[in-house]
Structure formats: C-alpha cells, structure tokens
Amino acid sequence: MPRAAEPTAVTHTLYRLDGCPDCAAVAARLADLGLDYEAVPVAPLHSAREEIERVSGQRTVPVLVDETYGATVVGAAAILEFLETSYGGE
Secondary structure, eight states: OOOOOOOOOOEEEEEEEOOOOOHHHHHHHHHHHOOOOEEEOOSSGGGGGGGHHHHHHSOOEEEEEEETTEEESSSHHHHHHHHHHHHOOO
C-alpha cells in the first residue's frame, strides 16, 4: 500500500494588509517562485499591529518571515531583493 505524502511545512509567512499594492507584489513574486507561504492579515490601524511589531520590530507591511534562512525582512523592496537573491536562481 503506498504511503501518503508527507505534508510540506510552510517556511514562509507573509504579514500583509488587504488592498496593499506592495503586499500584493510580494505575494505575486512568492507565487512566481513557487514558494508556499502563509498569509497573515494585519490590522489596518498601525496602533493595532502588536503581532507584526513583535515579529519585526516595526508596524509596517509587508513583512516576510523566512524560516529556511532564519530571516525577517521588512518592506517590499527589501523582500523582493531577498527573494531574488535567495530563490531567484533556483
């Protein structure tokens, strides 16, 4: 009897705000690279973003947590550069 495939652990978490074009750009690039990720919606009000501040030290979006590289990257430009450097050549 064949064994069931092991579930793949998601190693990327994207903290994002609905309607945020920078967040959408990062999500699109993750998809283009074939990287699975968990999307975590954040509150629209900066004052209500305790979780993202705890993770990144800031209250801005997007934030990518990459468990493979042990990196937390803040801001679309920095995240896109990180993704290209880390995964673009694969």
